[in-house]
Amino acid sequence: MRRQNLSVVLGAVAAHAPLSRADVAGRVGLTRAAVSSLVDELIGRGTLTEAAATASGRVGRPGRALAVSGEGPAGLGLEIGVTHLGACVADLRGEPRVWRLVERANAGRPAGQVLAEAAALAAEAEAEATALGLRVRGRVLAVPGVVPNEPGGVVERAPNLGWQGVRVADHWPDPDTVPEPENEANLGALAEYWNVERAAETFVHVSAGAGVGAALVIEGRLFRGARGFAGELGHIPVHPDGPACACGARGCLEQYAGEAAVLREAGLAQHGGQGDPVPLLAERAGAGHPPTLAALDRAGRALGLALTSAVDLVDPDGLVLGGAYAELADWLLPSVRAELADRVTVRPWAPEALRPSAQGRRGPLLGAALTTVRRIMADPTLLPAC
Amino acid sequence: MRRQNLSVVLGAVAAHAPLSRADVAGRVGLTRAAVSSLVDELIGRGTLTEAAATASGRVGRPGRALAVSGEGPAGLGLEIGVTHLGACVADLRGEPRVWRLVERANAGRPAGQVLAEAAALAAEAEAEATALGLRVRGRVLAVPGVVPNEPGGVVERAPNLGWQGVRVADHWPDPDTVPEPENEANLGALAEYWNVERAAETFVHVSAGAGVGAALVIEGRLFRGARGFAGELGHIPVHPDGPACACGARGCLEQYAGEAAVLREAGLAQHGGQGDPVPLLAERAGAGHPPTLAALDRAGRALGLALTSAVDLVDPDGLVLGGAYAELADWLLPSVRAELADRVTVRPWAPEALRPSAQGRRGPLLGAALTTVRRIMADPTLLPAC
Structure with missing residues (x-):
């Protein structure tokens, strides 16, 4: 219940910021005390920031403006295309803050080689994000292939890469940063849905x-x-x-x-x-x-x-x-x-x-980064409390 | 919550009857007292019967066998085909107890005429069901046409009947028994799903x-x-x-x-x-x-x-x-x-x-009757308490 209320409050701020705590209470239909407790937790988890004061121009005591944090929690998207590799880090507001594309002829090369290069690009993108005050909380990899509905992170078949039964974790150098593969068309559709x-x-x-x-x-x-x-x-x-x-x-x-x-x-x-x-x-x-x-x-x-x-x-x-x-x-x-x-x-x-x-060829990479962002927005308790 | 628990208890009896109250409590993970209260309500609403005693052969005090009622609440299905009319009444166990098919050349005839004949057949089927101790609690009409996702009971287009924009209620003689139209292919699929x-x-x-x-x-x-x-x-x-x-x-x-x-x-x-x-x-x-x-x-x-x-x-x-x-x-x-x-x-x-x-051409008519049965099984409070 609290989990859902955290998500409702975070969503209200995302959709209508800047809002004061009182504004949020009015919008979501919870008491001001309940909202304040939820807001405190959301700030503690790094998802919200609270500014000094609003200039709302409305009657009553001015509240302090809440906004979704542009620092802190972020999602990493990666993409393996037939002729490129990509990496993107999006903040909780859904803004892509890091965007890297490099040309690479990936078709027919060993999956291990391609994934090692993707991991290197991912590390660079994460370093750049860290310098911006962001912290990557989830990693998703867009692939031009079929990813069955099963745990394990296996790309069953990516004919245009020449992949068959590739388990991403088997080739990823750092076990702590293994991304979850997903079909690029699916991620492109989600990016479109989330952005329009x-x-x-x-x-x-x-x-x-x-x-x-x-x-x-x-x-x-x-x-x-x-x-x-x-x-x-x-x-x-x-x-x-x-x-x-x-x-x-x-x-x-x-x-x-x-x-x-x-x-x-x-x-x-x-x-x-x-x-x-x-x-x-x-x-x-x-x-x-x-x-x-x-x-x-x-x-x-x-x-x-x-x-x-x-x-x-x-x-x-x-x-x-x-x-x-x-x-x-x-x-x-x-x-x-x-x-x-x-x-x-x-x-x-x-x-x-x-x-x-609206996204065109940016869709799959953006969708990969936003997948983590959307998960956090739906359940802020995925983040550690401070 | 209670509504959902009523449905869970009713579903357990439907799937595993005969069960005693104690058996039900064991299966659904509620206390025996809670189950007894739910069972009393389900009996009151006419969905369950309780027999004199079980011959379970198990250790302990013999319980009295609960079963889903074969009398009382029932669903009426109707069907308008190109060359026939049909009516079916199914009891809560999902058994078709009344089944009537009559040949009728319905293509190109005025919708009002066809619906009046369907209503007459429906009345006969309901009378037959009443004689069996059944009481029709919902009515669904299978049609070979498109029924949009909107309230109002309109068949937008049934080309093989020659219907266009037919609102069933406009032609049904008794306002208390107007059936809800649904596409026959949808009902056939549901009958298959519910029966296999x-x-x-x-x-x-x-x-x-x-x-x-x-x-x-x-x-x-x-x-x-x-x-x-x-x-x-x-x-x-x-x-x-x-x-x-x-x-x-x-x-x-x-x-x-x-x-x-x-x-x-x-x-x-x-x-x-x-x-x-x-x-x-x-x-x-x-x-x-x-x-x-x-x-x-x-x-x-x-x-x-x-x-x-x-x-x-x-x-x-x-x-x-x-x-x-x-x-x-x-x-x-x-x-x-x-x-x-x-x-x-x-x-x-x-x-x-x-x-x-498994149902073949019986599917749409059976699915029409079972739609009401499934609704009651999912929410027994749709029935009056006695």
């Missing part, structure tokens, strides 16, 4: 990196599926007799809307694997390059077909195009929307229900 | 009547979607350039696996709308009639494609073929399974995870 005001409560978040993934947020919670495999949009059959896919099936969405397929159709296949092809695609499309426009139209049509299945099955409030798709939204949205308009006929469907992500 | 021991907690239940519908049970709860449209499997595009569908799109699952499409491919189109074509299909298929076998294979392949999308997106523990598909499972299962085996490659998928429903 009045976000849809039930939505499908599609993200493209080297592969095509999706995540389902259902009634405000990430839905991981019975085993952790939900949201495998990339292998939905869009043209059942289409080209063979690396997965063994034919005509999967990835054969139309995956990075390699789009580059190939755009006549830019030689750019695959050499750094970041997304700005190049955007530049060519912006310049009206016909094969690039045709490739993006084809990708958008296929995405629209796969998303028709998602809308028919899940009945979401919204669809979000994240990851690299967000940067290519100008050219993808028209064909995705056209396909949805043609196909989703048995329920009302507004074109605006499909929108690009 | 160790049912999957997250599964997709496909059902075929005149149309093709599905329902998603997620972590033991029906998921209706953001607006109530979830599970529209019938209009998933399986062959995007396929035949035009009545919905306005092309190549929808219904064009391959819907009743009209299967009858047409089987060369039995003239049987559409004339009574029940399912036994005829089963008979022809059983006799090795090549066009019927080809039609069912084509339907199964298309179902496999649509279910691949469902598995990729939702990651269910299981898939259930319900409604008429259950009766045709011998001929559908092989091709559905083959398609799933070819297409679901990015996660483990066991062929046995796809199975025919």
Whole structure:
């Protein structure tokens, strides 16, 4: 009960700061004495700060302004991409305070090597955060692969890295800082949900990196599926007799809307694997390059077909195009929307229900850092009392 | 708290009867005094009966056997199908005690006429239940259409009946017995979930009547979607350039696996709308009639494609073929399974995870009756105390 009240008070300050103790009591419907005791504990745990005085301009004794701490407890997010490593530290207000991205060709390299480099980057990011007065209280690692619903921190399969059954702890140099792996599409969806005001409560978040993934947020919670495999949009059959896919099936969405397929159709296949092809695609499309426009139209049509299945099955409030798709939204949205308009006929469907992500490719790393922040906000007793 | 304890005690008796009060106390971890008070209330509300004595054979004072009442509170289920009306009354043990089906060509008739006939059938079923000592405490109506997530009891669209925006209460003769409409596929899925021991907690239940519908049970709860449209499997595009569908799109699952499409491919189109074509299909298929076998294979392949999308997106523990598909499972299962085996490659998928429903076409009507039963079992205070 107290745990929940701590979270309610912390949440009220996060949403409406600056507030005095009296303001908080008025908002949350607890007595002022109870709120004061909770606030004292929250300050002791490092989650709130209390300033000298407010300039509220209201009648009555001025209170001292409470705010969520920008120092102290923080979350570390890490990301292993096919061509980069990332680290981010976010404070309790949800602000990313440290942000590091380095290019690394990770595909096909031994998992141990990649994870050791990620650990080194993590240590640098933590040192930088410490210098800012932050203290990392949880670590989450975004991976482009499947993380089953089981304890143990295993990445079951990350085809674009060449990983199979990788237990992160087996390769992490420091047993005290082992991060918890999570699928990057899931984290991108959560970052979107946590950062957009009045976000849809039930939505499908599609993200493209080297592969095509999706995540389902259902009634405000990430839905991981019975085993952790939900949201495998990339292998939905869009043209059942289409080209063979690396997965063994034919005509999967990835054969139309995956990075390699789009580059190939755009006549830019030689750019695959050499750094970041997304700005190049955007530049060519912006310049009206016909094969690039045709490739993006084809990708958008296929995405629209796969998303028709998602809308028919899940009945979401919204669809979000994240990851690299967000940067290519100008050219993808028209064909995705056209396909949805043609196909989703048995329920009302507004074109605006499909929108690009606000976070784009920052989503998974931000979501990884915010996971710890959200856990602390939901249960401040996870932090030591002082 | 007491409400929850009442439900726990009632549930323990339902699962393990006969039990004495002492047995219940041992099972639920409450004191014997507390259990006795709860049991008295449950008897007073008509949910439990207590027999004279047990022959437990165990050491100690023999208790008197408690059991869930087979008289008293009951749920009424009603069903409007394209070619029939149905009514069922189930007692608190979940047993269907009254079961009435009448043939009626309901397609295209005024909704008011159909609902008046359903109300007459409901009154007959209630009278029969009363003669058995049962008292109907809730009424649910299964319809082959969309019921949005809004109060008001409106069937937004039931294309195979020709209904659009039908508010049940507007046409029901007795304002005291207006049933709550619910989509038949949802009710079929719930009947399956409630009746199968160790049912999957997250599964997709496909059902075929005149149309093709599905329902998603997620972590033991029906998921209706953001607006109530979830599970529209019938209009998933399986062959995007396929035949035009009545919905306005092309190549929808219904064009391959819907009743009209299967009858047409089987060369039995003239049987559409004339009574029940399912036994005829089963008979022809059983006799090795090549066009019927080809039609069912084509339907199964298309179902496999649509279910691949469902598995990729939702990651269910299981898939259930319900409604008429259950009766045709011998001929559908092989091709559905083959398609799933070819297409679901990015996660483990066991062929046995796809199975025919235990309820078949009885599911929606049974689910409608059990909805009230389950509500009472979850909150016995819904019943008047005596």
